[in-house]
Amino acid sequence: MSVDYTYELPVIEGKPTFANINDSISSPMEKMPDKKYYIALSITLTMLMIGLVSIGYTFYKGIGAWGNNIPVAWAFDITNFVFWVGIGHAGTLISAILFLFRQKWRTGIARFSEGMTIFAVMTAGLFPLIHVGRPWLAGYLFPYPNEHHVWINFASPLVWDVFAVSTYFTVSFIFWYVGLIPDFAALRDRTRNKVKKIIYSITSLGWRFSNYHWKHYEIMYLVLAGFATPLVLSVHTIVSFDFAVSILPGWHTTIFPPYFVAGAVFSGFAMVQNVLIFIRKIFNYEHIITLNTLEKMNKIMLATGSMVGYAYATEFFMAWYSGNGLEQFTFINRAFGPYAWAYWTMVSCNVIFPQLFWFKKFRRAIPIMFAIGIFVNVGMWFERFVIIVTSLSRDFLPSSWGHYTPTMIDFGILIGSFGLFFTLLLLFTKTLPVVSIAEVKSVLEGAHPSHHGGEK
């Protein structure tokens, strides 16, 4: 297939009109959900219920309900936390970094992936809270004037984590909300339902599409994208500091920040791609979320997946090159020790399968990319498991080694986290526009003046 590179491919296919866009994006919110939706919701709610029961049991019994025990004090809880924070990173990358790079194909998927960012960070935030065992005391993590007159230790990576994740959530939420304001206004002017009209009037703040507003709005979007870009890099960097700043062999490495960020984008894109495959089919958005868009996402997965693979190799090389026996042991133990099965799951899912994306045929075949996306998420979950559990279970003195085996409650909470994420996502698809109406209109063909001397 020969490609003509002399003109840009249209981002939105099929030449829809502005009104078509308005109708097709608003339609899921104007129709009653069908049977399939309720079936999907009942599945995710069941998963969420399993998680809630497991968490309730944990609160009642204490952390002893989990498999964690010294020396493996961090296990499924922190693995899930890092995994879900990572999932969130794709959304900010799409909405902020690709915006700065003027990648127009992002418009079709930006809103949805921003939503996934917010839900993923909410899910992730749950884990440090339940991990402390007494989550209602988490307020101690913030610097507030208390009766003891003691302040928190600002040099602690765990405190950095609190600031990074809470800032990330707040900024992502604001970014998402200001993007929604014009769409709320469009919905306000469409709806015939009185209650919806009141809700949209409140949430749109009385937006009136004035060009005086658009002028500032565009600058604001640029500024926010400029802030969100270093922010998203800082969040997973700081998450990696939770490990890298400690002195444990296998954790104490300077490669962690870039390696974690690449891994986060990798798994996040896999998750976004998996979910979008369903969304574009169910809501008939194949012309907005095009195969070209999915192909571009697969290319990013190939790039970040290769970075992750390179990081695995570098870790082994550095362990050998450092001449540090403990470091060398840790890595040999990862590949051939009691958790070797987890290590090789991780390597095959993260490094080997995504290499299929070198072939255009696989990049554009939906069943194959879906399967690879699933593999990537499984692999990335195991990556965090391998890093956390293998390093802790065999650290320095063989006499203080231990083995970690998860309990039913651990699995229950893991299932519950997926339940929470997908429940929120399902509710999102029926309550808010999953594609940005205003942004998609602005990338349609003929959306801008054709002959405006020097402007274009």
Place this chain on the structure above:
Amino acid sequence: MENKILYSITGIFSKPDDIIKAVEKIAELGYKKYDVNTPYPIHGMDSAMKLKPSLLGYFALVFGLTGAITALIFMWWSGTLDYPLVIGGKPTFILPAFIPVAFELTVLVATIGTVLTMLFLFFKLPNNAHPLHDTDYMKKVSNDKFGISVEAKDPKFNEQEVVNLLNELAAEEVNPIHYNNDEIRYKPKIFDLKFIIFLVVAAIATSGASYFTFNKLMFMIPFNWMAEQDKSLAQYKSTFFKDGFAMRQPVEGTVARGFMPYQYHEKPEDAEKSLMNPISITNDNLEKGRAKFNTFCSPCHGYFGKGDSRLNGQFPNPPSLHSDKALNWQDGRLYHVITDGQNSMPPYSKQLSIEERWRVVSYIRTLQRAMKAKEEDLK
């Protein structure tokens, strides 16, 4: 029908090219108070309207710097001035370790500040009472049309002229927009019954919720600070052991480490005859003896052994240690009284080790000597 006040004359266009041309013309003619409403920002519209670049970026800069500086000053103040706490032997102000938090707060303050400034200061939102709302014009420009609205407040405004101009520019529709009289006349009432009921309900709900949280919920499992645990407490009945005692007896014949049986129990004379003070009279020993004396003996006997403590008169009076009887006793007899007790005085063998008892004895001897000092002691 009453008279309505004119807000503006609007024109609707359906092509971006047409709206840009129309706007350029209107700007050229010198209209100042007009607005362009488009479903998305159109490239080139700002220069067509001759708008100055947005100043929002400078606000973002100021907010970002505020966040960074506040964070750094706060971390320095809390750790270095207010409550210096040395953790891991590190200095109290560590710039590299403070950068993550300072960066996060920069982004947080800048984002919140910029967005709030834009929405509430620049745009004066929320504003659902604007005359353009709920008009066919607004319904069209939020969907697929582009509109111009020339306000009646413009100094050049003349209704007929503007209508003609918009028609000349080939607007698809030209319509006047009026103020809504109900909205103009509406005055919010603070003492509205509904509002007062809302305040009362809100007050009861928040106070009730706070009362429940702080006085009830915090005392329930699992919020009660682990006050109830599955363990046996001393003095409580045990369901685990057959004899019902939570506190266990040591195995018969157990001897504590360092335990020495006292062979002169209830034999003061034998103790006086046989026991010798093994402690040498050094400053260190006397100092340690004084510390123990002040802790255990002075509550009754007084700091100088005169029996003049605050128990004097409230109790069988504690005896003076400067009586002839006490002066004439050998060290062994004093040791015996401390170890075994006497009359109302309990034994102190649990509180004081053998060595400590002898030190206390030496200290008592020092006190006795000091109270009856001889001429040559002054030298």
